[in-house]
Amino acid sequence: MSSKTLNNFLNENITDLKSKGLYNEIDPVQGPNGPKIQINGKELINLSSNNYLGLATDERLKKVAKEAVESHGVGAGAVRTINGTLDLHVELEKTIAAFKGTEAAISYQSGFNCNMAAISAVMDKNDAILSDELNHASIIDGCRLSRAKIIRFNHSDMDDLRQKAKEATESGQYNKIMVITDGVFSMDGDIAKLPEIVEIAEEFDLITYVDDAHGSGVTGKGAGTVKHFGLQDKVDFQMGTLSKAIGVIGGYVAGKQNLIDWLKVRSRPFLFSTAVSPADAIASTKAIEILMESTELHDRLWENGRYLKEGLKKLGFDIGNSETPITPCIIGEEKKAQAFSARLFEEGVYAKSIVFPTVPRGTGRVRNMPTAAHTKEMLDEAIAIYEKVGKEMGII
Template sequence: MTSSKLNGFLNENLEELRGLGLYNDIDPVQGANGPIITINDKKLINLSSNNYLGLATDDRLKEVAIDAVQSHGVGAGAVRTINGTLDLHLQLEDKIAKFKGTEAAISYQSGFNCNMAAISAVMDKNDAILSDELNHASIIDGCRLSRAKIIRFNHSDMEDLRAKAKEAVESGQYNKVMVITDGVFSMDGDVARLPEIVKIAEEFDLITYVDDAHGSGVLGKGAGTVKHFGLQDKVDMQMGTLSKAIGVIGGYVAGKQNLIDWLKVRSRPFLFSTAVSPADAAASAKAIDILTESTDLQNRMWENSDYLKQGLKSLGYDIGKSETPITPCIIGDEKLTQQFSKRLYEEGVYAKSIVFPTVPKGTGRVRNMPTAAHTKEMLDDAIKIYEKVGKELGLI
């Protein structure tokens, strides 16, 4: 017999989410997640993937992944601190550190794990964290796990950050104070004001932490937001993923050698969860090699991004203040946003609706992610569909 309390809770809340237009249906992709995908036997132009550079389907990464399976097997076999650290993991971490311009790096099983691991390993109940109000959910959860006092500052508002940093430091209540921000904000595509954040951090001796999940591979000739601003010597902790522009899976934190040494003995996902597979480590390292050797993929991604942005803007869509390939079409109402996404799907474009709690209520949008793998013809077809559906729903 199952719990009636649990069933009642689940059924009531699921029904409420569906009624509010906040329930998210998951659409399994048949085959690879490339610029064209197949869902329910229907071919669609894919504008919802984080595969910015098309590396998730790159033959060069496939080849080294297959070789790694043959030489090292399909799994690491243990947590990193017992005997799950393979030579492939060390090679990957060395490449990450060189790529990010830091002394050292540590890799994790996912970007989400990084924020859960690193924040709570450095901060505790005697500390405070200044966190941008639009930071990613993994940052929020990492901050909560640390038990530090969380002080939110208005999004990219440097006056508010400075005032709250001054108050926190001068109160004398906290041993350490950290400022933490996304490098690129995943829902709006705007870039953090890192030079100003670093200046405030230097004034008040704050620990600086940048989540560069959407900046790595995109900005700074691929090396990320911190390197884009030339601040790799002034940011204490750089976090990033290996699952977006890099095209594989996993995450990392880069910084000083003593920081990485500390994370290896105190960050719980590193200590208690099996390492990423040999194939993932080898493929990620190959992706970094590709980005180090050439900017061709980034150049193509930016060309496609500018092209799609101009097309959607000229139709009259509100694309916000994006400075990166992340291109939202902000609709507002949640139910209308989901209807819009559904009609795009029916016409041949996969652009997933993003609604509360991922974004604030009343700011529903579909988020477009043009990649290096899209052709101009694909983008032209997508823009035509946006025009047809937008006019039909009275959005443009």
């Protein structure tokens, strides 16, 4: 018999979330996650995927993945430190380091795993972490796991960061101090002020950590936000994912050789979780090689991002201050954002609502992710649907 206490807890809290418009329904996709998707037999223009460059369905990646299944099997068979490190993982890490402009790199099973692994492998209870208030949940959890003192600074506020760095340093109570930020903030699409952050880090001898999950493949002609600012020699940790613009699954940290050596002996997801599959490793390598050879997909992504932004702004939607193709439509009230998303769905656009706790209360939104795979015709159709629903609901 299941626990009454647990049942009461679950039922009360699920009911509460539903009443506040904060309960997220999951919509299984039938088939590939491309520019158009099928959900419950309905075809929709897909504006909710992180598949920025369309690589998740790229024929070149599918080909090498199939070949890897034949040559290496479907699984790595062990954790990396026993005998789960295949030649394909070594090749992937070499390719990541070349892509990011660092001495070395280490790959993990997911971007979330990276932040859980890397922060706690270097920081401990005698340390402090200066963390941007809008940092991703995985950064927050990675910081908590380290048991370091977490000092939040106002979003991209360099005066606040400098003041808090000064206070932490002068207190003399911490062995090490790290400053950690997203490279691209995924809910608003703005870019971190990395040159200023690095300047403050140099002034106070802070360790620098940039989570570039939404920047890799997108900023810096594809090489990411750190390279966009030419700071690859000044940032200690460059973290990224292989599951967004790269189109596959996994994550990585790129940096100096001694950092990577340390993470290979001290980061727990690397030590205690089986490596990504051979197909995933080689497909990720192939994707990065494509990005290093040509900016064609990157350029198309940015062109589509500009086109969608202009169209929605002209209609009168609040699209915030995004500096990347991420295009939020900020509605405000949570239930209204969910209702707007539901009407878009009915009309043929899949644009998921994002509400608290992912974004602050009262800033409920529909977040649009145009990709390199969208055609102008698809975007025109989406903009027309936005106009219809926006006017109908009194949003514009």
